[in-house]
Amino acid sequence: MTLVAERTHAPHPLRGEVVHGFGPWAGAAVLLTLTVTLAASLDQWQGGWAETREHLHTAATLLGAPLALAAGCWHGGRERRRRTEDLMATAARGPLARLLASALPLVLWVVAGYAGAVVLAWLATWYCSMGDSPYPVAVLTDAVVLASAVLAGQVVGRVVAWRLAAPLLAVVAYAVLGVLSYDGQDALGHLSPVVDGTTDDVPVWWQPVAMTVWTGGLAVTAVLAHAARRRGFAVLPLAAAAAAGALLVQTDNAGLWHTGALADRQVCDTSTTPQICVNARYGDLLPQVEDALSGLTGRLEGVRNLPVRFEDRPGEPRRDEAQLPMLAPIGRSVVRGELTEPRRYAWEAGMALYGRAYCSVEETRDWDPVDNAVEHYLAPSPEEAYFDKQLAEGSAADRDRLEDRRAARARLEAMGEAERRAWLSEYFATVDRCEVRGVPTL
Template sequence: MTLVAAQGEEKGKKGQEKGEEKGPAQEQEPQTHRNAPSAPPPRTPRHPLRAEFRRGFAPWTGAALFLTLAATLAAASAQWQGGWAETREQLHTAALLLGVPLALAAGCRQGGRERRRRTEQLLATAVRSPLARFLAAALPVACWIVAGYAVTAALALLATALCATGDRPDLVAPLTDAVALASAALVGHVVGRLLPWMLTAPLLAVAGYAVLGIVMYDNTGPLRQLTPLGSASDIDVPVWWQPPVVAVWTGGLAVAAVLAYAARRRFTALVPLAAATAAGALLVQTGDGLWHTNTLARQQVCDTSTAPQICVNARYKDLLPQVTDALSGLTDRLHGVRNLPVRFTDLPGEPGPDEVHLPIGWSVVRGKLADPQRFAWEAGMALYGRNECDKAVDPRVARADDAVEHYLAPSPSAQDFDELNAKGSKADRADLRDRLDARARLKAMGDEERRAWLSAYLATARACDPSEVPAL
């Protein structure tokens, strides 16, 4: 027993020694495992909207809207670049008359995508709700359309800021236009889901353009206030609550259409529909009270050193030096002449009894007078024009009018008409000789004699009876 126990102890010691020898090797195994390349962390799944926003049809819609509006505005830049109100109206009209049909067509085409791909049944098995699937496809198009319009509006406002002559920019109108464009895209998407026909998108665009065009050119009914185009002019501004009410009207209809189509509880569409109905009723009942004349458009700045005084609308206050310089020849020749109106004005409505209208807005291009000579001729015609006469002007009076016009501020095309009459019939040549003689007689008068005759002539500037006009 003692021998067996001794042999067991020797085997145990040998086993411990072997265990101690194997220990370092066992410790190296985990170190070798730690030096091995670690596995990559799990990738966070990307939201499906990311691919919809970055690729596919949606970005192209924004680019298409931007190019359409930019080309339209650039072609007519001479009409709007000099004034903030003109820029607002031109951008507003182009965005809605061209942008809304494009947004309807783009949303409609996107809405029929699943039917064209034949993936409707597959998407119906997805975990997400129908409303979430609808918004995942519709929002990218709506957002890209708004982005394209925002870039266009920013560039238009920047271009106007370089040439503006007064007034101030309107930043509320672009916001309401953006809501209308997004609403059109959502409504078009609903139509595309319901009618996934190949020609639905173009037909919907044509129908939208026709409706907006009819309302724009025939806006006499009470329902004209329901269209986003409105019925204002360049000098009108909306009341403070009109833009948000229009946004509720257009956006409420779009949200109601989306909820009625895709929501699980479709009765929730009644809430935005009720809001849109209330907003529409408020717009119709208010009517023309939605707009009022711009405060600056009712004011004017004047140069009182001339006779007549030269007054321009406060919206064009920076143009007063140019206008005064353009009319300097006319006012110099009228120095000392009596029976003149008190001032030239550029205010809305008819001028006063001692005033004549000076339509500056027609002659301004990019903040400058496009044709100073023509502008001076138009101002002179406002002094002695006889457009209100029902019958043809007597030839003797017509010769006197022509002589005064040629002396004070001749028409830029007067020489062209003279050359045509010189090559015309015998009667045309005789009429030209009589007019040239009348011009020569007025020019040959002495200063005092000419001022006296012009004073008598201007006293009968609106008279249609030839006996009242002094002979020349």
């Protein structure tokens, strides 16, 4: 009988590091930290892809990067803690190969923990998204930042023989990132991976590349300077990092970020008076906005001297436009893709049409009953009953003011349809004035 020996393959040296080493714990720590941080502000980003990108980016760079540095530092000092430095020095593999064999599994797990947080955040946004789409470039850039932090931490752990080096490094990194990011307008702040544009902004095409070269170049420089057989090669990634850093520092905010195409575009319903336009990033909310304003726009049908449309964009409305209550930042008017208070939303939209906030109290006192009657008829305040009660329980002047308001409301509601449309048309011709002359009476 011939016995045939089965060939067995020895497991790859990295397999033990990947499966049983410190990496899984570090990955779990990153996943837990980012998930808890994002869950604490769920109302402020869930449903909006740009908001999700912004919160993910801040959590990954401001919290994840110091944690990755600390994990790399602790892992880098394990040979010293085990007192196997001299033994490892006699291994066939060189210092660079040994460092990479130790660091790469940790990089894999830290990035995997971040990827898990990204998947959870994207799933949380996807089912109630209001338009727009994910931002994978930001995710890839932040993954490089975390990987670079692990590599840099690994070098620090091998150089600094102190058990408290890892937590101290995390604290220092958090402080430095926070200081650099405190004023994003500052030139040095552009070197911080935490700094980002506003929610409506997206980076220019080369900004993620420059940030990747800047952070990755510094990490590779540290690795080569510490462990490479020919340490002079560390000059190459250092030069690349310096060039990328100089480009970031010398470019102002307008050169690094620009308003996204969707943030500048409006999605409109032209069947109403005025037309209703919302920011294209929240285009899926248009039916809810239409429904919330249906009472207001229905009562304005046939009325002249109105703005052409409600618009939803930052800054002052254009000529013949009225400002729609801002949907952003989400977490107030909008939570998880739903308008939270449709009645209040309609009242705020109405106040943009006939509110005279730019006029003084003395100027508006004479036609206060008229303005209040229009407000009551078109889109009353959710607190109208409360304010009426306050006036009723106030001074004699307050009670007289309430009586004048109630009388004006009754007269406006008692008008016929044609008469009321004509009166409202005359009224809306005067809403841009702060003088009583020309305001129709009730």
